[in-house]
Amino acid sequence: MSISKMPGFVSGIFYIGVTAEIRLIQIETCDSGNRYLTNRIESVSGYENSAACFAAFIKKQEERMTTVNLNEMSLDELKALRKDVDAAIKNYESRKKKAALAELEAKAAELGFNLNDLTGSGGRSRKINPPKFRHPENPELTWSGRGRQPDWYKEQISAGRDPEDMKIAKS
Numbered sequence: 815m816s817i818s819k820m821p822g823f824v825s826g827i828f829y830i831g832v833t834a835e836i837r838l839i840q841i842e843t844c845d846s847g848n849r850y851l852t853n854r855i856e857s858v859s860g861y862e863n864s865a866a867c868f869a870a871f872i873k874k875q876e877e878r879m880t881t882v883n884l885n886e887m888s889l890d891e892l893k894a895l896r897k898d899v900d901a902a903i904k905n906y907e908s909r910k911k912k913a914a915l916a917e918l919e920a921k922a923a924e925l926g927f928n929l930n931d932l933t934g935s936g937g938r939s940r941k942i943n944p945p946k947f948r949h950p951e952n953p954e955l956t957w958s959g960r961g962r963q964p965d966w967y968k969e970q971i972s973a974g975r976d977p978e979d980m981k982i983a984k985s
Contacts, residue, residue: 947980956982 884892915929922929945956949966957964963971970980 946982947977948982950975950980 882895884895887895919929922932943958943960946959947957947967949955950970952966955964955966957967967980971977
């Protein structure tokens, strides 16, 4: 009997005897990362019929597949496992935070409030610096005096214009 190598499936050579005994010559398991692991066991016996024996055998193999022996894994397998565990932890924490936030929002709404109103964290308001310089011919072009100088400002300065002439008067 042989089953195709797909994640979580078992392939191998089985002998089901008349005495409800399974002898396994070799079994290969394929995990979700398409890594093939080879195990050997001798036999499973002591059941009333072949079907019960086969069910016990499959259960035993499934239990073996869920047990991870870190000492037998290669470095690449260990790194892949760490990556999977880190992603699972991050996903778990994210789900928990979302659930807690939804619960708090529901409670605030029940009391007639918005959660942002109660916590005062409606988002960080960004301070906009007012313009300090204006282009002499095009009043739509302005500059706050911070950061990189705009091209129009550089052109005016290189043409000999005094920066004070372009400064916006405070009202």
